Amino acid sequence: MQITIIAGARPNFMKIAPVIAALHNKQQQGYNISYRLVHTGQHYDANMSQSFFEQLGIPEPHANLEAGGGTQAEQTANIMVRFEKELMAHPSSLVLVVGDVTSTLACSIVAKKMHVKVAHVEAGIRSGDITMPEEINRMVTDAIADYFFTTSEIANENLRREGKTAEQLFFVGNTMIDTLLKNRSRFYAPPVWEQAGLQPQQYLVMTLHRPANVDEEDHLAILINEIMHNSRQLPVIFPVHPRTAKHLERIALAHPNLYFTTPLGYLEFNYLVANAKAVITDSGGITEETTVMGVPCMTLRDSTERPETCTIGTNVLLGTDPAALEPAMELLFAGKWKQGGIPPLWDGHTAERIADALLALLSIQTQPAQVA
Structure with a gap:
């Protein structure tokens, strides 16, 4: 079984790094799962893209669509055209999108039109401000996606109001925090x-x-x-x-x-x-x-x-x-700022929960042991 993972902009990279690490762990445990990492090229300069791959230990993408630049409409169209060709050449069991950038929206639309399941990491968050491009990206992605990995009970409730079922929702926590806690000492x-x-x-x-x-x-x-x-x-x-x-x-x-x-x-x-x-x-x-x-x-x-x-x-x-x-x-x-606390499941283990859910959704079993 192969999963296609989409990343395109700086916020995405922090969210995919722990997911990729968790899938590697599942492979080492013998699970028959692979992934193809597709960088859309939405952020294409070194400061906004390459340095994050290097610092967070993200492997070199299998494909870079180089679809950066232009207006939002031009960029969305470029990503869609190029991702369609990518997905035709490399069929996938599921497309995993993260966050709320242009790449998230564009690749979700392409996947669904090609009858490929879509899972959205960081689903269900809403600002209520339709003037934000990100809000449109979130709403459209969640309208057509199949599975939803959420960061909070508030996000779960948003999705329930939009008609999503319990079987589609997975309250897993926040992959951004996985990356933060893993790298804090560095x-x-x-x-x-x-x-x-x-x-x-x-x-x-x-x-x-x-x-x-x-x-x-x-x-x-x-x-x-x-x-x-x-x-x-x-x-x-x-x-x-x-x-x-x-x-x-x-x-x-x-x-x-x-x-x-x-x-x-x-x-x-x-x-x-x-x-x-x-x-x-x-x-x-x-x-x-x-x-x-x-x-x-x-x-x-x-x-x-x-x-x-x-x-x-x-x-x-x-x-x-x-x-x-x-x-x-x-x-x-005056030293009177609130102390604050940490939301539930923001514990550094979100990607592990996502990997477990993906194995269950795709009915992926461990490979038979090789007979010597």
Whole structure:
């Protein structure tokens, strides 16, 4: 039995790494299961793609569709055309998609039209914000997928409301946390640590890339200026997403404690997060990592598809109004930020549960022992 695993963008790589490791373990135990790793090429530069494969020990993809670039429609179409050819040449028992990027949507549609079962890792999460491309990707993928691996009971309930049955749902936990816990001892400081003279708990980390925050350059400037105004002169480290970089080039920012870096590898970035006083972000995945590492997190969005990071974890949803930053920062510097906890099954064993479920779904047995 062969499974095709899809990865295309930076968030995917952290989610597939433990799944691949778990499937390797099943192979070593004698199970007749194989996989074909397909990189769509959605993120195609070294900082956004290759370094993650190297740092997380992900094997070289069996195929790279090289479908990056262009508008969302062009990229979706390119991935679909190229993945159709890939799946025709290499038939599969099941296509495993992860997360909510363009590749997730495109490959799910192709697989279903070719009558191949689809399993979605990180299914059922919803922000309620249809203006987010990721929300559309999630909703369409879950509308047509066959099996759903979920991170929370909230995600399970979302899927039940959408008509999914108990037999289709598998509450397994969070593969992002598998990767985090496995690699935490390997984190190391990026060059900016020395360049900025950073000390643990004495700096902030900021990431911004969502359209609501970065596409309007005046708003982006006001947002960053407000963060710096309330940072108490602490260094603020800003790894800049390519989407944000083009807007920053046209904004005049002059803050001696603001340090821009290119996108960082997984191990370097999470070293910064683990040692930060707080993280200010509009990313969903980072809120999961800060929750597990116990780092205060402020999310500059009006909604989140990961509410457990707020109800259980260290995350607080501030919205996109820069005025919300001042009271949040005062709470942080007063030492009154909530402690937070870790959601159920975010324990580092999610991929093992996924592998067990796949074996059962595909009725895969161990191979007979060879007779000498």
